[in-house]
Amino acid sequence: DNPELGLGLDEEVKVTKKRQPIAKLDEGRLLSQNGIPRLRRTAKSKLKLKGKGHEFSDAARILNFYQLWLDDLFPRAKFADGLAMIEKLGHSKRLQTMRREWIDEEKTNFSK
Amino acid sequence: DVVSFGQEVQVVDPEVRAHVYSLVTALGGFNGENADCYVLGDDALACLRDIKRWLKLYDEKINRMDVARCLGEANLVNGDLLPILSNWWTSGQNNKHMSRIALACLELLVPLTWPAEFHKDMTVNHHRHTPYIQQAQVRYKRGLLSYGGSNLLRTVIRIALPSMAVPRSERTTRDEGILKLMLYLFRNISIISQSARLAAEGDEEETSRSVTINAFAEQDVFALLLTMCSNVGDDFSQQDMALLEILFHLVKGVNVEKLFMDDVQRTAKRTDELKDLLSKESSLKREYAKNAPTRHGRFGTMIWVKRDDAKMSTVSGQDVLKDEQTTLLKMDQSKKWNKPQPRRRQEELSTNNSFDTPTHLSSTATKNLRSFVEEFLDSGFNPLFTHVRKAIEREAERVTDINSRQFFYTVSWFLEAERVRRTYQKYTHEQSKGKAKEMEPDSFALVAGVLNQETFVFLNRAMQYGLDHKDWEDINAEMRCFTQILLTVQEMSKSPLEEDQEIAENIQNRIFYEETTHDRVLALVRGYKDQGFGYLDACTELSHVFLRMLERYSKENIDLQIRSRRKARRKKTAEKNATTNGEEEDPEEQASEDEEIEDAVKVAKERTFDFKRFSAKFCTQKSVDTFFAFTKFYKELDSEQLKRAHRYFYRIAFKQEMSVLLFRVDIINLFYKMIKGPGGLDPSKPVFKEWEELVRQIIRRLVKKIEQRPALITELLFSKINATAFYLEYGHEKQTLTSE
Numbered sequence: 001d002n003p004e005l006g007l008g009l010d011e012e013v014k015v016t017k018k019r020q021p022i023a024k025l026d027e028g029r030l031l032s033q034n035g036i037p038r039l040r041r042t043a044k045s046k047l048k049l050k051g052k053g054h055e056f057s058d059a060a061r062i063l064n065f066y067q068l069w070l071d072d073l074f075p076r077a078k079f080a081d082g083l084a085m086i087e088k089l090g091h092s093k094r095l096q097t098m099r100r101e102w103i104d105e106e107k108t109n110f111s112k
Numbered sequence: 113d114v115v116s117f118g119q120e121v122q123v124v125d126p127e128v129r130a131h132v133y134s135l136v137t138a139l140g141g142f143n144g145e146n147a148d149c150y151v152l153g154d155d156a157l158a159c160l161r162d163i164k165r166w167l168k169l170y171d172e173k174i175n176r177m178d179v180a181r182c183l184g185e186a187n188l189v190n191g192d193l194l195p196i197l198s199n200w201w202t203s204g205q206n207n208k209h210m211s212r213i214a215l216a217c218l219e220l221l222v223p224l225t226w227p228a229e230f231h232k233d234m235t236v237n238h239h240r241h242t243p244y245i246q247q248a249q250v251r252y253k254r255g256l257l258s259y260g261g262s263n264l265l266r267t268v269i270r271i272a273l274p275s276m277a278v279p280r281s282e283r284t285t286r287d288e289g290i291l292k293l294m295l296y297l298f299r300n301i302s303i304i305s306q307s308a309r310l311a312a313e314g315d316e317e318e319t320s321r322s323v324t325i326n327a328f329a330e331q332d333v334f335a336l337l338l339t340m341c342s343n344v345g346d347d348f349s350q351q352d353m354a355l356l357e358i359l360f361h362l363v364k365g366v367n368v369e370k371l372f373m374d375d376v377q378r379t380a381k382r383t384d385e386l387k388d389l390l391s392k393e394s395s396l397k398r399e400y401a402k403n404a405p406t407r408h409g410r411f412g413t414m415i416w417v418k419r420d421d422a423k424m425s426t427v428s429g430q431d432v433l434k435d436e437q438t439t440l441l442k443m444d445q446s447k448k449w450n451k452p453q454p455r456r457r458q459e460e461l462s463t464n465n466s467f468d469t470p471t472h473l474s475s476t477a478t479k480n481l482r483s484f485v486e487e488f489l490d491s492g493f494n495p496l497f498t499h500v501r502k503a504i505e506r507e508a509e510r511v512t513d514i515n516s517r518q519f520f521y522t523v524s525w526f527l528e529a530e531r532v533r534r535t536y537q538k539y540t541h542e543q544s545k546g547k548a549k550e551m552e553p554d555s556f557a558l559v560a561g562v563l564n565q566e567t568f569v570f571l572n573r574a575m576q577y578g579l580d581h582k583d584w585e586d587i588n589a590e591m592r593c594f595t596q597i598l599l600t601v602q603e604m605s606k607s608p609l610e611e612d613q614e615i616a617e618n619i620q621n622r623i624f625y626e627e628t629t630h631d632r633v634l635a636l637v638r639g640y641k642d643q644g645f646g647y648l649d650a651c652t653e654l655s656h657v658f659l660r661m662l663e664r665y666s667k668e669n670i671d672l673q674i675r676s677r678r679k680a681r682r683k684k685t686a687e688k689n690a691t692t693n694g695e696e697e698d699p700e701e702q703a704s705e706d707e708e709i710e711d712a713v714k715v716a717k718e719r720t721f722d723f724k725r726f727s728a729k730f731c732t733q734k735s736v737d738t739f740f741a742f743t744k745f746y747k748e749l750d751s752e753q754l755k756r757a758h759r760y761f762y763r764i765a766f767k768q769e770m771s772v773l774l775f776r777v778d779i780i781n782l783f784y785k786m787i788k789g790p791g792g793l794d795p796s797k798p799v800f801k802e803w804e805e806l807v808r809q810i811i812r813r814l815v816k817k818i819e820q821r822p823a824l825i826t827e828l829l830f831s832k833i834n835a836t837a838f839y840l841e842y843g844h845e846k847q848t849l850t851s852e
Binding site (some may be wrong): 043 | 147291367419420425436437440443444445447449450451570628776777778780781783787788808811812816818819821822823825826827828829830831833835836839840
């Protein structure tokens with residue numbers, strides 16, 4: 001019967017809806033199956049380059065390949081923006097070690 | 113306080129306003145009977161002195177701008193001071209009382225025209241009054257330059273002439289003060305310009321740089337400046353900074369090349385520019401027409417882009433039917449989200465010192481300024497700049513912070529002017545071949561005042577200081593100065609005079625002898641972050657010029673020695689160091705050395721210079737990023753700047769064999785866009801061909817490399833780490849044990 005018991009039962013409970021977290025292009029996303037692993041997987045089959053005499057069409061093919069990959073990975077960002085974000089991520093410790101690993105993998109493949 | 117609309121806002125204390133207005137009224141006015149004649153009030157001199165006192169004891173002392181504002185509203189300058197001065201001029205200037213009044217007018221004109229700038233510690237009052245005062249100053253300037261056809265500038269000189277005639281040893285402080293007043297008035301006139309933030313009143317042409325220059329030429333201000341500059345060591349030692357400031361504000365932003373063209377060349381250049389602009393416009397139109405819809409806007413085309421895993425994307429519009437590139441471009445363009453940009457650095461507050469904005473001059477003004485510049489180079493350059501340098505170095509009382517920046521910029525401008533003048537002279541000589549006598553080779557003695565060891569030491573110290581304190585504007589001016597010195601020396605070494613060649617050899621040796629200079633140039637290029645285009649332009653030009661000259665010089669002098677200063681650890685490691693010092697240090701050791709900077713001493717040591725190794729230092733990710741940032745402006749760059757970027761990338765890819773540094777998707781994207789568009793380089797330009805070839809070669813290498821090393825597919829996304837870059841380029845590990 002004492003309303004000032006301090007339990008706060010009478011106070012209205014405010015419900016604040018949490019905002020949907022915005023998708024981010026971060027290390028996790030970049031290293032997920034859709035990220036760089038997929039790039040490595042598909043490069044062989046998707047990226048057919050013609051070589052000498054077709055320099056500019058080859059460049060277009062390379063750029064398109066990356067653009068479509070990036071659009072799948074992180075549809076929100078424009079191509080140039082996405083590239084800048086990924087480049088920045090490349091400076092992190094985790095990615096540096098991963099990059100080194102990928103290269104080492106190739107080296108051992110070569111020596112086999 | 114908030115005042116509701118319609119109510120009068122009192123920006124100035126009414127009592128102050130009443131006092132000031134009554135003084136202005138008592139000064140004099142136009143007589144009713146004789147309406148075009150200004151009549152002085154009975155106590156005019158006392159009134160003028162009172163006004164001055166108000167400015168000093170109210171405005172200055174309690175840090176307000178109220179009195180200046182009232183005087184602007186009361187139209188003191190154009191309504192009273194200028195008529196009084198012009199009366200004095202026409203009445204023969206002999207009356208002593210009138211002369212004193214004229215001087216009192218000058219004493220008021222200087223503070224009233226003093227540049228009103230936005231600065232850090234402004235009060236509410238300053239914010240309130242500054243825009244009005246800036247606008248009023250433009251009015252003052254217009255009045256001073258064009259008051260009823262009378263020569264007010266000449267009048268001002270006349271006021272100071274008696275003091276000028278006195279030899280320096282006999283001059284009183286009052287005389288020096290009068291000279292200062294005159295010069296500061298001219299400086300103020302050359303500074304004042306229509307503020308870009310305020311609405312123009314439609315006749316800004318009347319206060320433009322061209323008009324100022326023409327007035328200076330017609331009314332002998334230039335003659336006065338020349339006299340003072342050439343005698344700065346003897347008779348006018350206190351005035352050097354004021355003279356420097358006037359010169360700086362006259363020449364900042366003026367294009368030297370255009371200044372020295374004759375009319376035919378200039379019109380040709382203008383037509384070229386016009387042609388360029390027109391062709392740019394038509395190519396824009398062509399570009400649009402290529403992709404413009406061929407049917408009406410509601411024709412409603414939609415296509416699917418088939419993608420992996422049976423996914424589809426849709427893109428609408430007929431233009432996308434054409435080819436894959438436009439489709440993908442459109443897909444990209446239709447995205448709404450933009451990456452948040454890092455906030456720009458705070459804009460430079462002082463507006464009067466920017467020299468990156470180009471200024472255009474009318475043809476009369478060009479002629480006037482050119483003859484002034486030539487005479488100045490012939491007589492005033494050495495005395496003035498030597499004197500100014502000494503004054504700045506010993507931190508004389510009259511020197512302000514801004515002066516050293518002005519010094520370096522002005523020096524660089526005049527050095528360029530001297531070089532361009534020489535080529536122009538050669539050109540005119542060839543034009544009149546047969547008629548004129550054989551041209552005598554000129555020596556570079558005219559600009560020798562800034563080509564001595566003292567200047568280099570001063571410049572080096574200033575650059576280091578700027579680098580340490582991140583004064584980017586200062587550094588910008590200093591880099592330009594250094595570049596111009598290098599170019600002048602280069603010209604000198606080609607001179608037919610043996611003496612010049614010898615001196616040039618000496619100077620080059622001195623410049624290239626210190627390894628710290630080399631390291632500083634490197635640090636400047638690598639240090640670009642967001643300093644703006646002016647810095648970018650200056651640092652890329654400096655590195656371009658420096659590298660090329662050093663390359664040639666070290667080829668000619670194979671035994672070039674440089675003094676290098678290495679950090680060496682003290683005590684125990686000292687012995688170890690003695691053995692390893694000669695060898696190349698690997699980067700990790702370098703880094704750990706940097707950490708122990710406290711207990712490090714510097715060891716100076718001479719060793720032979722290896723250009724290959726030095727230029728390799730330029731081929732790092734940081735410098736590539738700087739040049740990449742520069743190239744992003746390719747649409748605005750002129751062919752000389754594009755060539756600079758081209759040479760650099762060429763050096764990276766083919767001279768240093770480090771094309772891996774360029775294998776990054778964003779760089780390839782930019783290169784592709786520059787050549788293939790949309791919005792690429794103009795294919796009719798000669799530079800285009802060079803760039804096309806370069807990009808073709810780089811892409812060819814890229815394709816080859818991708819085949820050789822599939823790991824590049826992922827690495828293409830990132831800046832390379834040093835360790836892996838070497839592997840990617842050469843296919844094997846770097847040999848760690850390299851001996852020199």
